[in-house]
Structures are given as structure tokens and as C-alpha cells.
Amino acid sequence: NAGVTQTPKFQVLKTGQSMTLQCAQDMNHEYMSWYRQDPGMGLRLIHYSVGAGITDQGEVPNGYNVSRSTTEDFPLRLLSAAPSQTSVYFCASSRAGLYGYTFGSGTRLTVV
Amino acid sequence: AQTVTQSQPEMSVQEAETVTLSCTYDTSESDYYLFWYKQPPSRQMILVIRQEAYKQQNATENRFSVNFQKAAKSFSLKISDSQLGDAAMYFCAYKNTNSGGSNYKLTFGKGTLLTVNP
Numbered sequence: 389n390a391g392v393t394q395t396p397k398f399q400v401l402k403t404g405q406s407m408t409l410q411c412a413q414d415m416n417h418e419y420m421s422w423y424r425q426d427p428g429m430g431l432r433l434i435h436y437s438v439g440a441g442i443t444d445q446g447e448v449p450n451g452y453n454v455s456r457s458t459t460e461d462f463p464l465r466l467l468s469a470a471p472s473q474t475s476v477y478f479c480a481s482s483r484a485g486l487y488g489y490t491f492g493s494g495t496r497l498t499v500v
Numbered sequence: 501a502q503t504v505t506q507s508q509p510e511m512s513v514q515e516a517e518t519v520t521l522s523c524t525y526d527t528s529e530s531d532y533y534l535f536w537y538k539q540p541p542s543r544q545m546i547l548v549i550r551q552e553a554y555k556q557q558n559a560t561e562n563r564f565s566v567n568f569q570k571a572a573k574s575f576s577l578k579i580s581d582s583q584l585g586d587a588a589m590y591f592c593a594y595k596n597t598n599s600g601g602s603n604y605k606l607t608f609g610k611g612t613l614l615t616v617n618p
Contacts, residue, residue, distance in 0.1 A: 418604075419604035421604075421605075423608075428509075428610060429610060430591060430608040430609055430610040430611055431591065431606075431608040432608075433605065433607075436604065436605065438604060446605075476543065478545065480545075480606075482604055482606075488535050488537070488547040488550055488593075488606075489545070489547075489606055491544070491545035493543065493544055494543045494544075496543075
């Protein structure tokens with residue numbers, strides 16, 4: 389079982405560039421989400437999805453876009469990268485109930 | 501909205517000793533789930549322990565146990581016989597049990613960095 393596969397692990401972007409962070413899970417989880425982790429801030433929710441075709445904004449959605457065309461995949465798009473988006477990004481999936489999240493290994497993104 | 505507070509940004513413990521990490525939360529719900537996650541330097545998020553709010557019995561997983569005080573909205577993590585491998589960032593998290601999108605969301609505290617001294 390691969391769990392949650394997140395790519396790339398590291399990325400450097402120039403201000404204004406766009407890119408897509410990939411996330412795929414093979415556990416048939418209905419829920420998927422993207423978090424960013426910044427020092428002293430914990431993990432903050434960017435966007436989430438409760439099933440294919442359904443997405444919604446989290447706590448810090450500005451500058452990011454998502455789509456969920458299949459149960460397995462939940463990519464995160466940075467539309468025009470800014471230095472404030474320098475962070476570690478985590479994709480996670482879950483089922484409802486007393487289930488914790490299964491996390492990807494994270495992407496360290498630096499915007500210069 | 502629910503909030504989770506970890507009041508100790510950093511803690512340290514001697515190897516083989518016991519340490520307790522604090523977590524408080526704010527919610528108007530009567531039933532919910534609580535979690536502790538561990539994040540070692542590898543960056544991987546690892547589920548340590550979980551608790552259902554309607555269960556009064558405190559959860560235990562080997563050397564890890566919780567002290568769940570529902571009235572006080574407190575959910576502390578106790579690590580017994582601390583090992584060097586326990587050194588990590590620890591996050592407390594809250595999850596609703598009601599239906600809809602909020603049923604899935606985890607709200608995290610800001611974390612406590614635990615150092616284990618040999």
C-alpha cells in the first residue's frame with residue numbers, strides 16, 4: 389500500500405511562476421486536503437475535498453487552486469508564486485469518523 | 501470555530517524520564533475526536549494516539565497515554581520512559597463528529613518541540 393504519494397519533495401520557484409503539487413492516494417479515502425506548515429503556525433488548511441467533483445476553501449486559500457476529478461488525485465496549483473508561499477506543504481487523506489489523517493511526505497517549496 | 505492551543509512551544513526531558521505535553525481546545529460540540537501527531541526531523545506526520553470524547557477512559561498506546569479532561573477541555577499527552585527517538589514536534593488536533601465537510605477537518609495546535617537529553 390503506497391498510502392499518500394506527494395510530489396515533488398523539494399521545489400524552488402521564481403516569483404510569478406506557476407506550478408502544480410501532485411497528490412495521489414490509493415486507500416479509497418473520500419476526504420483529501422492540503423495544509424501548509426510554517427514555523428510557529430502549526431498546520432493551516434488551504435483547500436479540502438469530500439469527494440470527486442467537490443472542493444472547498446480552508447483557512448488560507450488565497451493564491452491556490454484545486455480540483456478533484458477522481459477519488460485518487462487532488463492536485464494543488466499555485467497560480468502566481470509569491471515569497472509568502474514559501475512553506476512546507478502536506479497533502480492528507482482520511483475517512484470520516486475516528487480516523488486520523490494519512491499524510492504525504494511533504495513538499496518544501498521556496499519562492500525566490 | 502474550533503481552536504486548539506498548545507501552550508508549551510518547547511519542552512525537554514531526560515532519557516528514561518516522563519514528560520507531559522499540554523493541549524487545550526475550544527468547542528461547543530459534545531462529541532468529537534482528539535489526536536496527537538508526532539513529526540520527527542524526517543518531516544513525516546505520524547499518528548501517535550487518538551481519543552473519542554464520549555469515552556471517559558483515557559487512551560493508551562504503549563509508552564504514550566493521554567489525560568482527557570472533557571469539562572476542562574484538556575487533552576494532555578504523557579510519554580513514559582522517554583527515548584531519544586521520541587524527540588520531535590508534537591501536534592494536538594481536533595476533529596468533529598457531525599456530518600458534512602466539517603466531519604473530516606482536523607484543526608491543529610501550533611505544536612510543541614520535544615527534546616530528549618541523553
